[in-house]
Amino acid sequence: MLETLLVNYEEAAAIILFGIGLTMLLFHRNLIKKLIGMNIMDTGTFLFLASMGYISGRKAPIITNGVTNVEAYINPVPAGLVLTGIVVSVSVTAVMLSLTIRLYRRYHTLNLDDVYILSKHQTEDR
Amino acid sequence: MNMIRNFPLFTIVLSLFSGVLCTMLKGKTAKYYTLIYECFLIVLVFFVLWYTYRTGDSFTYTMGEFPAPWGNEIRAGVLEATLALSFLIIIFCSVLGGWKFLVVDVDETKVNLYFTLINLLTAALMAMIWTNDIFTGYVFLEIMTLTSCGLMIVREIGRTTLAAVRYMILNLLGSGLFLLGVVLLYDITGHLLMVPMQENIATMAGTSAAMEPVTMSLGILTIGLSIKSGLFPFHFWMPDTYGWSTPTSASILSSIVSKAYIFLLFKIYYRCIGIEVFERLPIRKILFILGILGMIFGSISAIRKSSVNRMVAYSSAAQIGYIYMGIGIGGMMGYTAAMFHILVHAVTKSLLFLTTPRLAEVSGDSLLFKNLQGSAHRAKDAGIVFLLCSLSMVGIPIFAGFSSKLMFALSAAQADNMKILFFTMSALAISSVLNALYFLRTVIRIYTEGRGGADISAHKLYEEEKGIRGVAYDMEDDEEEEETTLSKMEFRIPAAILIGMNLFLGLFSWYTVDLIQKGLEMFP
Numbered sequence: 001m002l003e004t005l006l007v008n009y010e011e012a013a014a015i016i017l018f019g020i021g022l023t024m025l026l027f028h029r030n031l032i033k034k035l036i037g038m039n040i041m042d043t044g045t046f047l048f049l050a051s052m053g054y055i056s057g058r059k060a061p062i063i064t065n066g067v068t069n070v071e072a073y074i075n076p077v078p079a080g081l082v083l084t085g086i087v088v089s090v091s092v093t094a095v096m097l098s099l100t101i102r103l104y105r106r107y108h109t110l111n112l113d114d115v116y117i118l119s120k121h122q123t124e125d126r
Numbered sequence: 127m128n129m130i131r132n133f134p135l136f137t138i139v140l141s142l143f144s145g146v147l148c149t150m151l152k153g154k155t156a157k158y159y160t161l162i163y164e165c166f167l168i169v170l171v172f173f174v175l176w177y178t179y180r181t182g183d184s185f186t187y188t189m190g191e192f193p194a195p196w197g198n199e200i201r202a203g204v205l206e207a208t209l210a211l212s213f214l215i216i217i218f219c220s221v222l223g224g225w226k227f228l229v230v231d232v233d234e235t236k237v238n239l240y241f242t243l244i245n246l247l248t249a250a251l252m253a254m255i256w257t258n259d260i261f262t263g264y265v266f267l268e269i270m271t272l273t274s275c276g277l278m279i280v281r282e283i284g285r286t287t288l289a290a291v292r293y294m295i296l297n298l299l300g301s302g303l304f305l306l307g308v309v310l311l312y313d314i315t316g317h318l319l320m321v322p323m324q325e326n327i328a329t330m331a332g333t334s335a336a337m338e339p340v341t342m343s344l345g346i347l348t349i350g351l352s353i354k355s356g357l358f359p360f361h362f363w364m365p366d367t368y369g370w371s372t373p374t375s376a377s378i379l380s381s382i383v384s385k386a387y388i389f390l391l392f393k394i395y396y397r398c399i400g401i402e403v404f405e406r407l408p409i410r411k412i413l414f415i416l417g418i419l420g421m422i423f424g425s426i427s428a429i430r431k432s433s434v435n436r437m438v439a440y441s442s443a444a445q446i447g448y449i450y451m452g453i454g455i456g457g458m459m460g461y462t463a464a465m466f467h468i469l470v471h472a473v474t475k476s477l478l479f480l481t482t483p484r485l486a487e488v489s490g491d492s493l494l495f496k497n498l499q500g501s502a503h504r505a506k507d508a509g510i511v512f513l514l515c516s517l518s519m520v521g522i523p524i525f526a527g528f529s530s531k532l533m534f535a536l537s538a539a540q541a542d543n544m545k546i547l548f549f550t551m552s553a554l555a556i557s558s559v560l561n562a563l564y565f566l567r568t569v570i571r572i573y574t575e576g577r578g579g580a581d582i583s584a585h586k587l588y589e590e591e592k593g594i595r596g597v598a599y600d601m602e603d604d605e606e607e608e609e610t611t612l613s614k615m616e617f618r619i620p621a622a623i624l625i626g627m628n629l630f631l632g633l634f635s636w637y638t639v640d641l642i643q644k645g646l647e648m649f650p
Contacts, residue, residue, distance in 0.1 A: 025295065025299055042302065045306050048306075052313050077318070078312075081312075085305065088264075091268075091272065095272055095276075099275070099287065100291070107284065112292075
């Protein structure tokens, strides 16, 4: 069991990072820390993808010295996926940060529990 | 003929383009443009439906003509086209029916941006329906999450911001899990396109050791999407999200966005995993149980609410439970019932969210039951529409709700498993009684004469919340009196269309069932 983890240490690290991020996103009450957790979670996934795409002994998939043999290069698709994932993650973070600013301007706190209690004072109208 | 094969791609690309275009238009122009554009899309999708129904087979559009394992694909069949067509009609009706409240809730300078969001949401919806590539599904799923967050926060009050933050946190959790599931599946199968993925999984399906990782990654993926669509233990974000948004947003979010996630999940089961392999996995049973729990607990939560919008929102949680129960029952009939219920719920719930603010409007802008008393007499058309929708939700024959409940019962009977039959029947019975309890209670309340405990304080608080825009609202009241007929038509036309669809699904359900079954045959 431990041996498998040691051999696949990159994937193990990725999943641990994912777990840390997930827990932070779920259980932290501070909004900024939640966002940091979300970014750690995404990073874990990207690390997983990047380590899966890498085959040791091979080069980046850019043709050098006219070598067109497939065996010489690594799989370029995971790198492409990571890139797309980073773009998605950045835009989501930007939107969340702007939401955070708006929430802070209104309630003057970043603690979600406090915000919830404050918002309870508003009546249930339309 | 060959031109029609391009139409699914057009619906995605043109929607993205329209989104950009709307940023440059004025508010009202953007609205008319969006309405006309949605009609245009409806025509395009109708052609796709007609073409696939006539040829009796789905077609695949390869981007840039790169062949299967490398390129990105779009695939259109009867099922996809049916859903896309209904969803587009619902978006059209929601925009038209909620316009009156939109101009109040959204800052005047930002109205065109609202339509940018609507168009981007349409693009994401179309992409999620047509795509044949799981990673494209992920990207557009995130676009849909962002746009639906935007649709909520356009109404700038504290509660929507808080609701949006909670909604986003749960959705990001869901997206993260979905991404991890996709990555794991890609790692196991080596493909992102759904059909080659299914072929690889089919070869692995013989050995249980190879199926364990597949089951686990599929489980992660399922948890992700069920958080996003609001399956039972994850349904608590719904009332805030739907309750505080502007009516158009609430109607689109409840009827379309959550269904799009379910459809993507269903597509992954059917096309990535393969339905025979999926039926052997334990995930189906878990979905069945959670679906039933959702049906009951969603309804119980709905009974305890004092505001009509929150009640309707919790009833959404119950209806999502129905759909997952259908997937859990399995078999051709179970999947047909689940897909049919997606349509039924989308048609009914969108109209309910367009109706409740009209009842509130004549009750001092309050959605509380005590203030709503007699509102159906003050707003007659809204009262009738609410009554018809309630009857459909409860499951009275001739309405769509009855047909779908009947189909769930039939599919459980065909499942050849006494436990499934027993639990489905009991859940349907309990849920129908609970539905009747809270919907008919509301109907009786709004049809009871007199103004109940209507108080001005709720109205006042509403005005304070709006601040300066509250004054603008009063001024618009005078203008509105001149435009009463127009404003009434803005509600009556979408209401008539959606009620018509509801009755069509109820009275002539076999046409739709035939479409769905044909679609499912060509779906894998």
